[in-house]
Amino acid sequence: xxxxxxxxxxxxxxxxxxxxxxxxxxxxxxxxxxxxxxxxxxxxxxxxxxxxxxxxxxxxxxxxxxxxxxxxxxxxxxxxxxxxxxxxxxxxxxxxxxxxxxxxxxxxxxxxxxxxxxxxxxxxxxxxxxxxxxxxxxxxxxxxxxxxxxxxxxxxxxxxxxxxxxxxxxxxxxxxxxxxxxxxxxxxxxxxxxxxxxxxxxxxxxxxxxxxxxxxxxxxxxxxxxxxxxxxxxxxxxxxxxxxxxxxxxxxxxxxxxxxxxxxxxxxxxxxxxxxxxxxxxxxxxxxxxxxxxxxxxxxxxxxxxx
Numbered sequence: 001x002x003x004x005x006x007x008x009x010x011x012x013x014x015x016x017x018x019x020x021x022x023x024x025x026x027x028x029x030x031x032x033x034x035x036x037x038x039x040x041x042x043x044x045x046x047x048x049x050x051x052x053x054x055x056x057x058x059x060x061x062x063x064x065x066x067x068x069x070x071x072x073x074x075x076x077x078x079x080x081x082x083x084x085x086x087x088x089x090x091x092x093x094x095x096x097x098x099x100x101x102x103x104x105x106x107x108x109x110x111x112x113x114x115x116x117x118x119x120x121x122x123x124x125x126x127x128x129x130x131x132x133x134x135x136x137x138x139x140x141x142x143x144x145x146x147x148x149x150x151x152x153x154x155x156x157x158x159x160x161x162x163x164x165x166x167x168x169x170x171x172x173x174x175x176x177x178x179x180x181x182x183x184x185x186x187x188x189x190x191x192x193x194x195x196x197x198x199x200x201x202x203x204x205x206x207x208x209x210x211x212x213x214x215x216x217x218x219x220x221x222x223x224x225x226x227x228x229x230x231x232x233x234x235x236x237x238x239x240x241x242x243x244x245x246x247x248x249x250x251x252x253x254x255x256x257x258x259x260x261x262x263x264x265x266x267x268x269x270x271x272x273x274x275x276x277x278x279x280x281x282x283x284x285x286x287x288x289x290x291x292x293x294x295x296x297x298x299x300x301x302x303x304x305x306x307x
Contacts, residue, residue: 008071026197057094063101076113109148121273148211155191176240191220202286216283220291236304
């Protein structure tokens with residue numbers, strides 16, 4: 001107990017979301033850090049960390065106190081935040097405010113949750129703002145002058161398949177997916193997003209190995225959509241898959257055009273967009289564990305519906 005006051009303080013932005021929540025839990029489980037959860041509504045989230053402090057990325061004046069005394073900061077922004085228009089959140093503005101405030105507060109280690117730069121990878125052929133928008137923050141972090149900084153890359157969430165991309169009833173009455181993607185193309189780097197916290201905690205624990213601008217990618221599985229469907233059907237489901245034209249999918253719901261573009265990018269370059277083997281290997285080493293495979297996650301989270 002005498003050591004508790006000597007633990008380094010980590011401030012976690014987005015502590016009530018899927019990524020940030022996983023980071024809070026992993027930092028607490030490590031036993032090496034004191035955790036300050038940052039949220040716009042502290043009264044709703046008391047008890048999730050050692051401290052819960054009010055902070056709002058759209059109100060930079062709240063960030064000074066939020067970062068006071070922190071050794072490290074984990075930052076994630078939400079492009080799809082409820083209440084924003086279809087152009088999404090201004091992630092560059094939010095992240096730049098957070099980086100500036102963290103630097104001014106004397107933060108030593110800054111970890112930013114980023115995504116591949118689709119614009120750069122594809123030479124401008126594909127426009128996926130919710131990827132490229134995060135990637136544009138990377139240079140802001142690099143140039144800020146932190147003693148240590150790390151980039152973590154979130155995968156295609158397994159949870160998307162029970163959330164925004166859950167199976168839907170098809171024209172033939174089956175339940176499944178109609179997506180503009182070649183189902184035989186193994187292009188999707190996937191993972192359980194709650195496990196990103198293990199990588200973040202490991203990076204804060206090992207800044208010598210992961211605090212010099214390294215990119216750490218969470219990947220539990222690398223799959224085609226046929227492999228996803230086959231995995232689920234072997235577990236007792238009867239899902240279908242149909243490849244549909246990009247132009248058709250783009251009209252199905254608000255934001256569908258960008259999702260269609262994202263799938264086109266996947267097919268051309270894969271989710272991570274390049275040879276990412278070293279980033280995955282280093283992430284697993286830093287986390288101290290192998291991330292969950294899709295089949296194991298699905299057995300728990302994709303229960304078979306009985307008639």
